[in-house]
Amino acid sequence: MSQRLPDSIIIVGAGIWGLSTALAIARRYPSIEITLVDRQTPPVEDGASVDTTRCIRADYADPVYTQLAEEAQKKIEEDPELVPFYFKQGMTFVCNGESRPILDFWKKGLENNKKSSNDRLVQMPTPESVYQRLHGQSAQLVPENILNEKRQWNLGYCNLDDAFIDAKECTRVYYERCLKYPSISFRCGVPVQRVCMSNGRTSGVLLEDGQTLSASQVLIAAGAWSNQLLYLEGLAVSNGIAVAWIKLTEDEIAKWKNMAITTNLDTGLNLFPPHNGEMKVLLRSIGYQNTVSIPHPEDASKKIQTSLPRTLLTNPTDVIPPQVEARLRDNLRELMPSLANRPFDRTKICWVSKTPSSDFIIAPHPAIEGLHVATGDSGHGWKFITTIGDMILDSMEGTLDKKLAERWAWAAKGPDNGAAPGVGGNPTELRHVVRSRL
Numbered sequence: 001m002s003q004r005l006p007d008s009i010i011i012v013g014a015g016i017w018g019l020s021t022a023l024a025i026a027r028r029y030p031s032i033e034i035t036l037v038d039r040q041t042p043p044v045e046d047g048a049s050v051d052t053t054r055c056i057r058a059d060y061a062d063p064v065y066t067q068l069a070e071e072a073q074k075k076i077e078e079d080p081e082l083v084p085f086y087f088k089q090g091m092t093f094v095c096n097g098e099s100r101p102i103l104d105f106w107k108k109g110l111e112n113n114k115k116s117s118n119d120r121l122v123q124m125p126t127p128e129s130v131y132q133r134l135h136g137q138s139a140q141l142v143p144e145n146i147l148n149e150k151r152q153w154n155l156g157y158c159n160l161d162d163a164f165i166d167a168k169e170c171t172r173v174y175y176e177r178c179l180k181y182p183s184i185s186f187r188c189g190v191p192v193q194r195v196c197m198s199n200g201r202t203s204g205v206l207l208e209d210g211q212t213l214s215a216s217q218v219l220i221a222a223g224a225w226s227n228q229l230l231y232l233e234g235l236a237v238s239n240g241i242a243v244a245w246i247k248l249t250e251d252e253i254a255k256w257k258n259m260a261i262t263t264n265l266d267t268g269l270n271l272f273p274p275h276n277g278e279m280k281v282l283l284r285s286i287g288y289q290n291t292v293s294i295p296h297p298e299d300a301s302k303k304i305q306t307s308l309p310r311t312l313l314t315n316p317t318d319v320i321p322p323q324v325e326a327r328l329r330d331n332l333r334e335l336m337p338s339l340a341n342r343p344f345d346r347t348k349i350c351w352v353s354k355t356p357s358s359d360f361i362i363a364p365h366p367a368i369e370g371l372h373v374a375t376g377d378s379g380h381g382w383k384f385i386t387t388i389g390d391m392i393l394d395s396m397e398g399t400l401d402k403k404l405a406e407r408w409a410w411a412a413k414g415p416d417n418g419a420a421p422g423v424g425g426n427p428t429e430l431r432h433v434v435r436s437r438l
């Protein structure tokens with residue numbers, strides 16, 4: 001049975017999950033007053049939603065996410081304000097053909113796509129075919145003896161239905177859309193210090209400047225910062241992923257302008273097509289954590305240790321650690337040799353809220369009435385921009401599809417389901433390896 005929502009709701013976090021939820025509430029319930037609170041005015045530069053570009057793909061090993069991603073992508077394509085920032089150039093998925101779990105994710109992704117779009121798949125069964133897809137039919141592979149490791153870009157397929165999107169501009173579109181609704185207001189510039197709770201229920205939030213905002217329903221959609229505001233019991237942790245941008249010449253832009261996003265599931269490299277004169281590269285690894293001691297979100301007299309984002313907003317001279325730069329350059333040496341030694345224009349660590357299975361957490365707080373959470377995006381939540389808000393609202397009303405509600409419950413998650421395939425291992429403590437720009 002549907003739960004009645006109160007007259008006013010506070011949403012903490014104006015990334016695409018928070019913005020999408022505000023729009024969903026405003027459309028379904030025009031009389032509910034919604035206050036979106038963020039540390040910054042959207043598009044928030046150090047939020048996960050604003051990292052120049054994002055992949056829009058339905059290549060999931062898990063058919064549940066394939067279906068959700070297809071629905072969301074269709075809605076992006078139907079949205080005239082998002083379409084100018086959407087580039088359907090395909091995505092190439094490569095693996096080295098050796099390691100079992102990754103090869104299985106790769107095969108499942110291929111099979112799921114074959115079912116729906118066989119004519120839109122280009123198979124690349126050899127390292128030559130992977131390389132020539134980027135550099136032309138006559139291009140010769142880089143000799144293996146000048147690489148630092150064995151060839152990694154061996155077996156691939158390109159799904160021509162996949163796309164990349166300008167994440168920042170689309171966040172701006174959603175922000176400006178929210179501004180048009182009289183029922184949505186923004187409180188940006190001052191972080192929420194804590195959620196106000198007493199006698200097992202919430203009454204609003206306290207801002208860092210001492211102001212209190214009152215509401216009997218609060219949604220925490222604060223991405224990788226959510227564990228600062230909620231005690232997540234380790235269900236999700238903040239993980240940082242290294243990203244770098246390389247400026248391209250006019251000739252390079254012309255050569256690669258129609259390329260697909262190209263990713264290697266074994267090494268974790270993601271290479272984006274040229275956009276605004278630059279190429280973005282990132283390493284989908286388990287990445288970094290930034291462990292700090294903070295007051296317990298539900299009992300300020302206690303302290304907890306947790307990982308929280310360390311971003312360019314607070315540490316503007318940070319650059320990515322040398323180990324990850326070396327991994328990025330090793331990949332480029334094999335796949336994009338002319339860029340392997342090119343200086344990065346800029347780099348950053350982008351933070352996600354990661355669950356072990358990569359399933360989201362979209363659920364009521366188990367003990368505090370009126371408190372809801374939408375986090376645990378696990379590095380694959382952007383593509384649902386058009387649908388996530390309605391699903392979060394369904395969850396707040398208690399009407400979310402039962403299977404999704406179980407999957408996204410406030411509960412320990414199972415093993416990695418390959419939703420956001422990355423390189424496994426343990427995160428490195430960022431402060432031990434971080435460098436500063438001189």
Ligand SMILES: Cc1cc2nc3c(=O)[nH]c(=O)nc-3n(C[C@H](O)[C@H](O)[C@H](O)COP(=O)(O)OP(=O)(O)OC[C@H]3O[C@@H](n4cnc5c(N)ncnc54)[C@H](O)[C@@H]3O)c2cc1C
Binds near residue numbers: 040229350352374379
């Ligand atoms: C490197 C990288 C690559 C990715 N690639 C993809 C991809 O290709 N495709 C895809 O679908 N997804 C991808 N993702 C994941 C995607 O970016 C996220 O799932 C999505 O952006 C999550 O949005 P969000 O609104 O939950 O979080 P965010 O955008 O991080 O928003 C959280 C907001 O909360 C605010 N906030 C935090 N603390 C407070 C506080 N105390 N008070 C007030 N406000 C607060 C922040 O300022 C921020 O604006 C990737 C993520 C990363 C890092």
